[in-house]
Amino acid sequence: MNCQEYRDLIEDALDVSLHGEPERRVRLHLEHCVSCRDYFKLRRDAHIALFSGINAACEGLRLPEGFADRLAESIRNRRSARRGWRRLALPRWALIAASVVIMAGFVFAASVAVEAVLGGGDEPGEGEGTNATEGTEATAVEVADAAAIDPLVSSVPLASSEPSESSSPSTRTTDPQLETNQKGETLMSKVKAATAALTAAMAAAPLAAANGDEYQFIDPTTYPAENVSYSARSSAVTVEAGALRVASVPDDLEARSRTKSASAAILLDATKFHGSILFVL
Amino acid sequence: MEVWEQIPLDAEAGARKLVAEYGDRLFRAAVLLCRDEHLAEDLVFRTFERVVDRIGQYDPRLPFWNWLYTILLNFFRMDMRKRKAFVAEDAALADEDLETSGDDVAGRLSKMDAAAIRSAVERLSPPFRETVVLRYFEDKTLQEMASLMSVPVGTVKWRLHQARRDLERTLAQLFKEKEV
Numbered sequence: 001m002n003c004q005e006y007r008d009l010i011e012d013a014l015d016v017s018l019h020g021e022p023e024r025r026v027r028l029h030l031e032h033c034v035s036c037r038d039y040f041k042l043r044r045d046a047h048i049a050l051f052s053g054i055n056a057a058c059e060g061l062r063l064p065e066g067f068a069d070r071l072a073e074s075i076r077n078r079r080s081a082r083r084g085w086r087r088l089a090l091p092r093w094a095l096i097a098a099s100v101v102i103m104a105g106f107v108f109a110a111s112v113a114v115e116a117v118l119g120g121g122d123e124p125g126e127g128e129g130t131n132a133t134e135g136t137e138a139t140a141v142e143v144a145d146a147a148a149i150d151p152l153v154s155s156v157p158l159a160s161s162e163p164s165e166s167s168s169p170s171t172r173t174t175d176p177q178l179e180t181n182q183k184g185e186t187l188m189s190k191v192k193a194a195t196a197a198l199t200a201a202m203a204a205a206p207l208a209a210a211n212g213d214e215y216q217f218i219d220p221t222t223y224p225a226e227n228v229s230y231s232a233r234s235s236a237v238t239v240e241a242g243a244l245r246v247a248s249v250p251d252d253l254e255a256r257s258r259t260k261s262a263s264a265a266i267l268l269d270a271t272k273f274h275g276s277i278l279f280v281l
Numbered sequence: 282m283e284v285w286e287q288i289p290l291d292a293e294a295g296a297r298k299l300v301a302e303y304g305d306r307l308f309r310a311a312v313l314l315c316r317d318e319h320l321a322e323d324l325v326f327r328t329f330e331r332v333v334d335r336i337g338q339y340d341p342r343l344p345f346w347n348w349l350y351t352i353l354l355n356f357f358r359m360d361m362r363k364r365k366a367f368v369a370e371d372a373a374l375a376d377e378d379l380e381t382s383g384d385d386v387a388g389r390l391s392k393m394d395a396a397a398i399r400s401a402v403e404r405l406s407p408p409f410r411e412t413v414v415l416r417y418f419e420d421k422t423l424q425e426m427a428s429l430m431s432v433p434v435g436t437v438k439w440r441l442h443q444a445r446r447d448l449e450r451t452l453a454q455l456f457k458e459k460e461v
Contacts, residue, residue, distance in 0.1 A: 050413075050445075051417050051420070053395055053398035055418060056395040057398050058418070061318070063322065067300060067304065068297045068300040068301070068304070074330060075293055078330070
């Protein structure tokens with residue numbers, strides 16, 4: 001190795017600690033070569049000077065007064081803007097409660113299906129069982145139908161604040177066959193609770209819908225972290241005649257939800273703010 | 282409570298804590314990178330906003346500072362690309378041929394005042410500036426730098442070598458001007 005090659009190693013030694021054989025060779029060379037030893041000292045001093053010089057250069061720099069206040073204010077504004085009228089913002093607890101109920105609904109639907117199959121179809125629930133079985137591989141709209149969660153697709157007037165209106169639709173659209181079934185009653189009571197929760201949330205934060213507005217899908221599995229970027233791509237919910245209407249389901253909703261383990265996407269269609277509850281496996 | 286634990290609970294208080302704990306340090310790195318205190322302030326502001334928005338994506342097993350710094354670096358690069366300065370400046374400086382040898386300057390570096398060093402850093406092209414800031418301000422290893430800058434270690438070594446050469450040439454020139 002010539003001196004130039006040793007000098008390249010010296011440069012490396014100053015950036016990364018050399019170990020083993022290269023370190024030993026550099027050390028040996030430095031012991032014998034005065035020129036390279038001087039070079040090493042020069043480079044080492046330059047490194048030290050850069051470290052201390054760069055740190056000293058910005059030592060006195062401080063963020064200006066009021067920076068934290070401005071940041072906090074900006075964050076407050078951004079958060080409130082996100083919860084603004086262009087967003088269908090429901091309390092998180094309502095979404096979570098609803099999805100839990102839907103999950104329970106699905107489990108019940110599956111059990112109804114099993115009962116229907118095992119019990120030889122002595123109940124009209126046979127057809128529902130078939131649907132539910134299919135639902136495990138398809139979208140949950142079918143599952144929702146099978147589980148008779150349709151009561152959630154009830155007419156709740158937009159921005160309604162009357163509790164009587166909120167609770168009546170569930171009762172009105174209740175499947176009488178399920179009502180007579182004990183498990184069905186349990187399910188229906190859960191569905192009613194979810195409907196009431198959603199309705200109450202709507203009443204608390206009524207929507208001022210106008211033609212041309214776009215609303216968003218809220219996916220409780222990602223809400224709120226990814227919701228903004230996600231819904232920016234899905235303009236499937238629009239306002240028609242002062243009510244929210246579902247135009248189409250975004251192409252990737254199902255695909256996305258499929259990647260989640262226990263996922264329920266609530267498609268809030270406030271036309272009747274019913275929320276078709278879209279249950280995706 | 283760590284700042285990344287507080288943000289999800291109370292975003293505003295978390296943001297204030299971010300500023301208190303990391304603000305000045307990030308601001309200094311930003312000033313070195315973008316050469317302008319107003320731009321640096323804006324860079325830090327946007328970085329913190331993004332941190333608050335995306336706190337759910339932070340993996341607490343990794344150093345929080347590195348995550349912050351990566352976001353800052355991404356914003357910086359985005360700004361540079363907008364100004365189309367990233368590539369152009371790099372090429373311009375590589376072709377630049379200053380007369381003074383870097384070796385002559387190395388020994389005199391310690392005598393340079395901090396303002397001159399900052400000025401020399403500011404004259405570096407953006408990728409070289411990133412490299413110098415990470416190495417001499419953040420005191421990162423080559424491996425860490427490669428990871429933060431998303432480039433291979435070999436590229437980091439080359440950039441560091443080039444950056445030092447440019448830095449020392451600029452300092453030599455400043456030194457010469459000062460003497461004159």
